[in-house]
Amino acid sequence: MPSLLRLDSSADPRSSTSRELTGIFTRTWRELTPEHEVVERDLHRTPPPHLPNSALHYAPRLRADGERPDPAAEDLQNALLAELSAADLVVIGAPMYNWSIPSTLKAWLDHVHVLGTTVPFDTKDQPLAGKPVVVISSRGAAYAGTPDIGKDHTIPPIVQILGDSMGMAVSVVTADLTLATRVPAMASLADAARHNLEAAKARVCDLATSLG
Numbered sequence: 001m002p003s004l005l006r007l008d009s010s011a012d013p014r015s016s017t018s019r020e021l022t023g024i025f026t027r028t029w030r031e032l033t034p035e036h037e038v039v040e041r042d043l044h045r046t047p048p049p050h051l052p053n054s055a056l057h058y059a060p061r062l063r064a065d066g067e068r069p070d071p072a073a074e075d076l077q078n079a080l081l082a083e084l085s086a087a088d089l090v091v092i093g094a095p096m097y098n099w100s101i102p103s104t105l106k107a108w109l110d111h112v113h114v115l116g117t118t119v120p121f122d123t124k125d126q127p128l129a130g131k132p133v134v135v136i137s138s139r140g141a142a143y144a145g146t147p148d149i150g151k152d153h154t155i156p157p158i159v160q161i162l163g164d165s166m167g168m169a170v171s172v173v174t175a176d177l178t179l180a181t182r183v184p185a186m187a188s189l190a191d192a193a194r195h196n197l198e199a200a201k202a203r204v205c206d207l208a209t210s211l212g
């Protein structure tokens with residue numbers, strides 16, 4: 001049965017744009033056929049810990065003498081890897097926090113980006129190569145197509161890790177200007193924000209359907 005892994009990392013339980021968009025993606029995909037299954041992992045409500053030491057960044061055969069992970073931490077890493085491996089498709093809500101990604105999402109990436117396991121190192125193996133992943137990034141201001149594009153440190157590291165390094169097929173959807181409805185000084189941008197959100201919703205539906 002085809003399975004989708006949905007990951008959210010927004011700290012806003014009330015009006016999160018990324019959660020709304022991952023939700024639309026999930027509903028659209030699930031409704032394509034009754035066989036479609038969804039696994040949900042909320043990285044904000046149940047945050048993965050930081051890596052307890054460097055050992056978990058390396059496959060066991062690449063660890064230095066005496067570099068041993070805590071068994072419970074290794075069990076969690078194996079569970080996260082198994083969940084990712086079992087999914088046919090992944091959708092990730094990745095809000096911009098301080099021009100970067102939420103630390104919870106970074107901790108998840110640190111667990112699944114493993115030299116010699118998910119990343120080729122001394123072999124050509126890239127077990128997750130070609131697996132589609134849709135990254136949905138909500139941000140308060142505007143970046144794409146503006147002089148501030150270089151300040152976006154949200155999308156580039158995710159594309160580097162999941163796409164370039166692990167070989168997954170990354171699609172990106174952004175929803176800019178979400179702070180227009182919260183920050184009075186941005187009120188004049190409310191129409192542009194609405195337009196961005198509608199475009200993001202349409203793109204998310206298209207992707208869910210085409211990847212179904």
Ligand SMILES: Cc1cc2nc3c(=O)[nH]c(=O)nc-3n(C[C@H](O)[C@H](O)[C@H](O)COP(=O)(O)O)c2cc1C
Nearest residue numbers: 010012016017018095097098099138139140141178
């Ligand atoms: C901790 C924090 C840091 C943020 N930093 C930025 C930032 O650097 N640039 C930006 O454009 N918006 C920033 N924002 C605004 C969020 O990107 C925006 O509210 C976005 O919609 C959050 O995603 P969500 O709606 O899914 O929660 C920040 C918000 C929070 C809570």
